[in-house]
Amino acid sequence: MLPATTDVLVVGAGPTGLAAAACLAAQGIDVIVVDDQAAGDNTSRAAVVHARTLEVLEGIGVSGRLTALGIHAPRFTIRDRDRTLVPVEFGGLPTRYPYTLMISQAVTERILLERLVELGGHVARPYRLESLVQDAGGVTATLSGGAVIAAKYLVGADGMRSTVREQVGITFEGGELRESFSLADVRLTGGVPRDEVVLYFSPAGLVVVAPLPDGTHRIVSTVDEAPEHPDVAFVQGLLDTRGPKRERAVVGEVVWGSRFRVHHRVAGTFRSGRVLLAGDAAHVHSPAGGQGMNTGLQDAVALAEALTAALRGEQEALDRYVAARRPVALRVLTFTGLLSRLANMNRRVRPFRNLALRTLALSPAFRRRIAWRLAGLVRR
Structure with a gap:
């Protein structure tokens, strides 16, 4: 039975x-988490x-657990088939984590849930929010x-179709991209690295190939109409026309697949009185650059800190959260939108795009700027 009252x-x-609940629990704040699913979602878009x-997750003691379970990818490259256009190295960045950590969202959620339980919290399921009212x-x-x-x-962390956001009448401004995305976790052999994320900007279109800890590779691509359940032949066709050419990547099995369309939207505000938004409830955008879940997790920590301060009498902290995080979301939308437009340029101009990128990549400053932005260090 659910408690009748709580702080958050x-x-x-x-x-x-x-993440927000774990951060609050770590500060001794009474928090209840509810979710409308009977169990956690075992599928995984973010990786x-x-x-x-x-x-920012060091404060709740999960960073070490995550890094122990994921693949440390110190290099990200943009390629045109076998030709490297832009090599991005994370090794020289001023951080304890000079790499991209490849790890399934399902594992990330499991680690966060375990930490929340250790701190005395839990998730109550399945409970759907029907309505809310607020006063002073x-x-x-x-x-x-x-x-x-x-x-x-109350924190709305209930995704793009947020009931919380709708209940308090916050607008969700933006639109939907024309292209659909195909996503598949596959078993590969052949010309694909195990410690590097590769974005293929091939003339035929975009495909991302990224390693996962269980030995699979995550394949993400833009297509006009993605199948609901991509099979071996479909993914193989994408790699044959867009991926490595000299040493062919061979699909042995599709472990899991899906499709989705991308929205670029941001909430008109992240706060309505005592109701606050974070993550996909506040902003959604292209998966380009892997910024979505990361921005949401950073929202969560910032919001938990603001709520802790507000509960201790510093109400202004909530306004500072909105003032700080909404501009971050807008910048992320701009960045991921630019990457999406580059990826989906008209087929006739893609060779010129690739030549321009290869020329720009001759500059170490350009490559370092991309590394800083992808790693999120520009938001320190």
């Missing part, structure tokens, strides 16, 4: 909600944790089944 009610038990995210003293949330929780603050 977190709606949504994805990475953002779990990258960047350096800045690992830095707090928020009253009514959940499916008739449960009612009175909280001093």
Whole structure:
């Protein structure tokens, strides 16, 4: 049975909600997490944790656990088939995590949940938010089944189709990209590295090939109409026309696959009174550069810190959260939008795009700037 009152009610038990709850619990704040799914989602879109995210997660003691389980990829490259256009090295960055950590979102969520439980918290399932009302003293949330929780603050971490955001009337500005994305975790042999993320900007189109700790590779590509369940032949065709040519990458098995369309949207504000938004409830954008889950996790830590301060009398901390994090989201949308436009340029101009990128990459400053931005260190 759910408690009737709490300091903070977190709606949504994805990475953002779990991280926010763990941060609050670590500060001794009473927090309840509810989620409308009967169990955690075993499928996984996100697979990258960047350096800045690992830095901010140190405060709840999960960074070491994550790095022990993931692949440390010190190099990211943009290629046109076998030709390297832009090599990006993370090794020289001023951080304890000079690499991209490749790890399934499902594993990241498991580690965050384990830490929340260690800190005395848990996730109550399945509870769907039906309605909420707020006044100067707090928020009253009514959940499916008739449960009612009175909280001093409520966090909406319930994804792109956020009920929390809709309940308080916050706009979600932006639109949907024309292209669809195909996503598949596959077993590969042949010309693919095990410690490097490769973005192929081939004339035929985009495909990303990234290693995962279980021996599979994550394949992400833009296509006009992605199949709901990509099979071996479909993924093989993508790699044959867009991936390595000199040493062919051979698909042995599709372990899991899906499709999705990408929205570029940001909430009009991240706060309505005592209700605050974080993660996909506040912003969604292209998966280019692996920024989505990372931005949400950084939101979570910043919001938990602001809520802790507010509960101790410093109400201005909540306004500072909004003032700091919404501009970050807008910059991420701009960056990922640029990467998406580069990837999806008209087929006729793609050779010229690739030549321009190869020329720019001759500059060490250009390569370092990309490394800093991908790693998230520009947001320190």
